[in-house]
Amino acid sequence: MLLALLALLSLSSARVADTTVTVQRGDRLEMSVHTGDITIHTWNRNVVQARGSDGEAVVLARHGTTISIGSAQRRHGGDDDTDYEITVPVWMDLSVTGVNGNIRITGSEAGIAAQTVEGDVVVEGGNGVISLQSVDGSVSLSHGRGKITLGSVNSDVTVDGATGQLAVETVNGEIKLGGMDSDDVDANTVNGDVTYDGPIRPAGRYRFVTHNGDLTVSVQEGASAVVSVSTYQGDFESDFPVTTRGSVNKRFSLTLGSGSARLELESFQGTIRLVRPEGAPSHNRSRR
């Protein structure tokens, strides 16, 4: 991949646009950095502007509808160790890959693919296909819309406001989903808690799984869902009265309203809690 970018930069040398390049709708940004942080802001101009840290020269190249960014140092065979600060149009799709470094994107209204190995991924905005991944860093999304996939291996995944389809996964980390508006959510971790705060939509599908952790899921008054609860050594608690059925080895279900949505809750050895949304009054607690 790095070789491909080098080749691209080399082939495009005649079209190097210094640190800014004019773009049009349909163009997209692709960049791949080995070491260094990538920070991307947005504006309403049809221009991409890039700056490297410590005065490092940055190369912007166009190949068809793709704008690529790299350091001049790497282009000449040197080490790639540059932090980037980039400004792009709000509409521009972004594809950003790092190895050692953080990725931070704010204000985008387009699709985003961002992944790093050692570093955090923090995104505010995004609209369309959004895929954020880190191996050894946290992943955080706020105010994203669309088909959203978030994954870490060794850290937390946090959402603060998202609309659309959401799939979240980590191994050693918590999953905190707040301000959600979705009818399709799948979140699972092995070693961490899972928290969900958002309305349960009619006909929606929600699945939350953990091994060593608690599940806390908010269920609004008047929600309509079949709730399946499964645990082995854990407990179940509800902030409001519920009637369960089919209890076999701590696997049971309960129906809220007409049971339109499907809510699957699994914790091998943690506590599964149904709560009212923050600010709503809680009533008699039931526990089994």
Next chain:
Amino acid sequence: MTMDDSWTARLSEYLDGDLLPAERAGLERHLAGCAECSRTLTELRRVVSRARALDDRTPAADLWPGIAATIGSDARTVRPLRAGRRRFSFSAPQLVAAAVLLVAVSGGAAWLLRVPPTVIVAAAPAGPGRAAAPVMATPTGWNRPGQTPQQSYDAAVADLQQVLREGRGRLDSTTVRVIEKNLMTIDSAVVEARRALEKDPANSYLNSYLAHTMRRKIDLLRQVAALASAQS
């Protein structure tokens, strides 16, 4: 294009016919000008074709009596709940892993790329005071001819770990430690689920949970194999 081309991640949806007409048209325009995506699509078609040629395997027969006894069902009522077309969805890293596996481990490992089916083997019929409840099996999706599910799973893990060992030198030592730690976390969960299942073999939750957790390990190994490949 590079492997982080956002269209790459949509190729699987394209093959499955899941793209909207406008997205499909956009991807086809992209394919016309992107040799790498075209090659990847060809490779993916080959992988899917080979995976589809594999036999669907029924769950271990000896599970059912225990499950049936617990849910009070007649074993003869066993019926699949879902018999739709098998789907094969791959993320971009999995595409890379697919390529790595096909090349490095040859045809013998192609079956690894199957998305193990969520095998719903039976449904307890509804009865007075009891709703119909799906019952799930242990992870039989990895079955190899002549092997138990456990042997098949172990072989799958071993194959992927071999791919990983070959690519280990391309990963940072910190990353390797993190991955090993997380593989151990999953292993611990598998061990706990397996022990629980030994004590309670008819527990349908434990059956499905064990399968889910074992899949997590395969998924993580595939992800890491792809990562190592991408950094070559």
